[in-house]
Amino acid sequence: xxxxxxxxxxxxxxxxxxxxxxxxxxxxxxxxxxxxxAVIIANAxxxxxxxxxxxxxxxxxxxxxxxxxxxxxxxxxTKFDIxxxxxxxxxxxxxxxxxxxxxxxxxxxxxxxxxxxxxxAKRYGMQKLDGPLKKYIKDNNLFEERxxxxxxxxxxxxxxxxxxDIMCEYALMDARITFALYQIYLKLLDDSELKLAHxxxxxxxxxxxxxxxxMRVDTDKVFEAMSFEGExxxxxxxxxxxxxxxxxxxSAKSLQKVLSFELPKTDKGNPSADAVVLExxxxxxxxxxxxxxxxxxxxxxxxxxxxxxxxxxxxxKDKNNVIHPQMWIAGTKTGRFSYSDPNLQNIxxxxxxxxxxxxxxxxxxxxxxxxxxFISLDYSQMEYRMAADYAGETKVIEAVMNGADFHxxxxxxxxxxxxxxxxxxxxxxxxxxxxxxxxxxxxxxxxANQLKTKYFLNLAKIERLIDGVIATGKARGFVFNWAGRKLxxxxxxxxxxxxxxxxxxxxxxxxxxxxxxxLDPELGKLWLVLQVxxxxxxxxxxxxxxxxxxxxEIMESVYPAKNGMKLTVDVxxxxxxxxxxxxxKYDVGSSRHITVPNIQEAExxxxx
Numbered sequence: 362x363x364x365x366x367x368x369x370x371x372x373x374x375x376x377x378x379x380x381x382x383x384x385x386x387x388x389x390x391x392x393x394x395x396x397x398x399a400v401i402i403a404n405a406x407x408x409x410x411x412x413x414x415x416x417x418x419x420x421x422x423x424x425x426x427x428x429x430x431x432x433x434x435x436x437x438x439t440k441f442d443i444x445x446x447x448x449x450x451x452x453x454x455x456x457x458x459x460x461x462x463x464x465x466x467x468x469x470x471x472x473x474x475x476x477x478x479x480x481x482a483k484r485y486g487m488q489k490l491d492g493p494l495k496k497y498i499k500d501n502n503l504f505e506e507r508x509x510x511x512x513x514x515x516x517x518x519x520x521x522x523x524x525x526d527i528m529c530e531y532a533l534m535d536a537r538i539t540f541a542l543y544q545i546y547l548k549l550l551d552d553s554e555l556k557l558a559h560x561x562x563x564x565x566x567x568x569x570x571x572x573x574x575x576m577r578v579d580t581d582k583v584f585e586a587m588s589f590e591g592e593x594x595x596x597x598x599x600x601x602x603x604x605x606x607x608x609x610x611x612s613a614k615s616l617q618k619v620l621s622f623e624l625p626k627t628d629k630g631n632p633s634a635d636a637v638v639l640e641x642x643x644x645x646x647x648x649x650x651x652x653x654x655x656x657x658x659x660x661x662x663x664x665x666x667x668x669x670x671x672x673x674x675x676x677x678k679d680k681n682n683v684i685h686p687q688m689w690i691a692g693t694k695t696g697r698f699s700y701s702d703p704n705l706q707n708i709x710x711x712x713x714x715x716x717x718x719x720x721x722x723x724x725x726x727x728x729x730x731x732x733x734x735f736i737s738l739d740y741s742q743m744e745y746r747m748a749a750d751y752a753g754e755t756k757v758i759e760a761v762m763n764g765a766d767f768h769x770x771x772x773x774x775x776x777x778x779x780x781x782x783x784x785x786x787x788x789x790x791x792x793x794x795x796x797x798x799x800x801x802x803x804x805x806x807x808x809a810n811q812l813k814t815k816y817f818l819n820l821a822k823i824e825r826l827i828d829g830v831i832a833t834g835k836a837r838g839f840v841f842n843w844a845g846r847k848l849x850x851x852x853x854x855x856x857x858x859x860x861x862x863x864x865x866x867x868x869x870x871x872x873x874x875x876x877x878x879x880l881d882p883e884l885g886k887l888w889l890v891l892q893v894x895x896x897x898x899x900x901x902x903x904x905x906x907x908x909x910x911x912x913x914e915i916m917e918s919v920y921p922a923k924n925g926m927k928l929t930v931d932v933x934x935x936x937x938x939x940x941x942x943x944x945x946k947y948d949v950g951s952s953r954h955i956t957v958p959n960i961q962e963a964e965x966x967x968x969x
Contacts, residue, residue, distance in 0.1 A: 363529045364411045364419070372409045373426055379404040383435045383540035386445040387412075387532055389521050390505070393679050396448035398521040401532045403540035410529045413449075414521070420449045427453050433562075435460045435543045437478045437535070440569045440687065459565040460558065462539060465546040467691035468554050468561075472849045476691065482538045485545055489538055494531045497523060510675045553845040561690055564872055567879040567889070568688040574890050574900070575683040576705065578674050579728045579938070586721035587671035594663045601656045604649065609660060616657060620650055636661070641800045670723050673703040688892070690872075696846055696865035698892060706893055710941055725940035733888070733900045734936045736909060737944060738916055740895035741929045742767040744867045745786055747843075750926035751863070752826035758926045774819045777812070785816050789823065791860045827859045834858040843921065844869035866920075867895055870928065874916045881915070884908055891939075898939065906934075910949045 364372045376382065387399035399412040400423055411419045427446070431454045436442045439461040446453070453459070463476045473480070479489040495518075498504070503523060504516040520528060550558060601609045605619040613634035617624050624632040624642075639654050646654065678684050684703065692699025700706045708723045729735050745767045749757045760770040772782035781802055788798045799809035817824040833840050834855035839847045840862055846869060848861045871892060878884045878897075887905055891898040897916070901908075909932060916930045933944040 362407055362409050362533075363525070364409050364416060366416050369411075369416055369419070369422060372411075373422055375406055376402055376404055376409065376426060377430060379430070379432050381405070381435060381540075381543065382430070382432045383536055383543060384442060384446075385437065385532065385536045385539060386442045387520050387528060388445050388448075389519065390507075390517050391441075392507075393685060395445075397445040397451075399528065399532060400446065400451070401536040403536040405540075408533045408537045408540070410533050412525055412529070414525055420451060424451050427451050427457075430454055431456045433458045433460060435462065435539060437462045437539055439565045440572060443569055444573075458559070458562040459569075460543065460562045461565055461690065462542055462546070463689075464561045464565075464691040465543070465550070465558050467694075467696070468557050468846065469546055469549050470849055471694045471696070471847065472851075478535060478538060481542055485542065487538050487541065489534065491531060494523065494527065497527060510678075511672070554847070557844065557846060560873070560876055563876050563879065564690055567875050568690060570879075571889055571891070572685050572688060574888055575679075575685040576727050576890055577681070577683050577730050578678055578726050580675065580678070580682055582721075582728075582938075583671050583674050583726050586723075586726065587667055589721055590663045590667045590671070594660055594667070597656050597660045597663065601653070601660070604653060604656070609657075611657075611661065611664075616653070619653060622646065622650065637797075637800075641796065644800055644803055644805075666723070669704070669707070670726070674726060677703055693868075695848070695861045695868060696842070696872075697868040697894070698871075705891060708893065708939075722940040722942065725938045725943070727891075727939040729900050729936060733902055734906075734934055735939055735944075736899040736901050736906070736947070737933045737935075737939075738897045738899070738909075738912060739931045739933070740867075740870070740916070741931050743870065743895045743928055744790060744863050746926050746928060747866055747870075747920070748790055748823065748826070748859075748863050750922050750924050751866075752822040753924040754820060754822045755924070757820070758924060762925065762927065771816075771820065775816050776819070777815075781812065785812065789813070789816065789827070790863060792856050830859045830862055831855045842866040842869060844873070870920050871895060871897070873919045877915050877919070878912060881911070884912060884915075887912075909947065913949055 362368070362372065381404065383403040385401045386397040387401070388397050389395045397420075398414065399410065400420075401411070402409050411423060413419050416422075434453060434457050436459065439459050443453070443459065462478070462481060466473070466476050466481050473484070479491070482489045498518045498520075503519050505519050506514050506516055508514055546558075547555075598609045601607075607615070607619055609615075613624060613632040616634050617632045624634055625638055627633045634657070636658065639658055643651060643654055674684060677686075684705075686703055686705045687701045689699045689701065698706065708727075710724070742761075746761065749761070749767075756774060757767070757770050760773075761767050766779075768783040768786060769779050771786055772779045775782060775785075777785075784801050785798070787793075788801055793801065795806050795810050795813065798813060799806045802809055802812070804812075830840055834850050835852050839849040840858055841847060842862055842865045844866065846865060848858060848865055850858050850861070871894075875889065875892065875897065878887075878889065887908060888900040889897060890900045897912075899912070913930050913932060917928055920928045922928075932947040932949055934947040935943040935945065937943040
């Protein structure tokens with residue numbers, strides 16, 4: 362139903378008092394400066410299209426509806442639609458739950474390839490027809506040219522330029538499908554899965570607040586780092602030219618021309634030169650060929666850092682130099698978060714084992730706002746600890762609970778050094794094959810196989826856990842993690858289930874910690890600004906540091922240990938940036954009132 366001035370009162374009356382409303386927005390674009398021009402709402406009785414081009418004061422009516430109706434709200438892309446509602450002053454009732462279709466769909470079945478609305482609808486016999494709308498926009502050239510930070514022009518479709526009746530037909534269908542899918546998922550989920558869906562509805566509010574707070578970037582540092590990376594690309598390309606007498610072209614065919622051996626072939630018979638292939642080749646080739654491969658890997662690394670990190674940070678920052686990334690609760694099949702625009706899940710920590718770390722740390726680009734400090738709370742070796750707990754690997758559990766480093770504890774049991782033990786712990790947990798392990802250890806497949814055999818001889822319960830999870834997956838089609846989440850896999854992919862079990866279990870630990878912190882009357886007010894895998898980053902005022910012990914306590918209490926392996930959290934603090942070199946260990950038992958000058962003085966003492 363297209364809402365007009367004549368029928369708006371009836372439409373609002375039909376929606377008022379509903380227990381569930383499926384909501385969608387149509388917007389002028391996707392950026393921070395865009396806003397909604399239409400709101401579509403479906404309930405059990407119908408679907409209603411509210412467009413400000415038809416009823417100029419329509420948002421004023423909807424503000425009252427949303428502010429006074431404590432209905433459960435259902436969206437396909439919850440946080441985006443909430444932001445667009447707020448762009449026109451529509452604030453949902455404070456007790457409304459925000460359910461997300463994609464999150465619910467992942468709980469129903471976690472291993473589908475796609476989770477967009479069209480894919481979800483198709484799985485249940487419905488069809489989302491947006492082809493005609495896209496064709497109309499293309500045929501009528503309804504695009505706006507926008508200029509990004511670097512002066513590059515990008516064309517974006519303008520849905521608010523589409524005639525109302527065409528837009529209305531398309532939009533009503535989306536909201537109708539959203540409501541229908543929600544009803545289907547309610548019937549498919551059992552009680553424990555419904556609890557997961559409810560918990561993630563709360564988590565949507567946590568993540569929305571995090572997105573709106575965002576992360577501040579130091580633009581001077583970004584420019585400086587980007588310039589350095591660019592210089593390194595030029596330097597490495599010059600070395601490549603001098604060595605091969607050929608200009609660098611980032612393609613397998615171009616690389617094949619300058620190597621003295623045949624690259625592996627893809628299924629289509631073309632040369633293959635992705636990072637995995639080239640890193641594996643470095644364990645077998647020498648001399649000029651090895652030098653060429655190292656240069657290719659270096660050039661790709663520097664170029665990726667420029668495009669993935671620094672350019673994106675400058676393009677996506679707002680006028681206050683703050684980035685507002687999108688967090689996807691159901692972004693991966695394991696249950697882990699994913700991020701986009703930009704991807705802040707891939708701002709990895711500096712590797713202390715790297716003999717030649719980059720001059721610039723990506724994390725150094727992120728700085729706290731005036732008068733605040735970063736507090737990082739990081740689960741210590743969480744996934745390894747959970748694996749040992751699941752397996753009941755008693756000796757490792759006892760050693761770690763008595764203060765030992767996990768990788769050193771396994772190294773001592775296997776009778777090897779810590780570094781290869783750390784590599785094996787990672788490889789085994791993530792289902793790496795012998796060839797991959799050999800590449801990681803920089804050794805031969807035969808030697809890698811011998812080391813893996815020795816590892817399992819001494820950590821037999823880990824092997825039994827892995828074999829048992831794979832066998833259960835093949836027999837039943839899925840396994841449960843500690844939180845009751847089902848992790849599905851086809852028989853030929855069940856080798857990945859041990860990884861999914863542990864990684865997904867760790868993701869649910871972090872999600873539950875975030876939810877509990879948000880629901881705490883005092884802690885929920887604090888600025889939680891970033892989540893990276895098993896790390897939470899707060900941006901606090903000095904007087905708020907008194908809450909750190911409670912945050913730590915909550916994080917360490919989430920996981921219900923089966924065999925005594927508790928999860929612990931390391932705390933660090935920085936007023937300078939998120940880079941490891943600026944983070945200092947924080948003693949939660951220290952002074953309850955710390956000022957920024959105190960922190961600065963402590964940093965000076967440490968650095969000197």
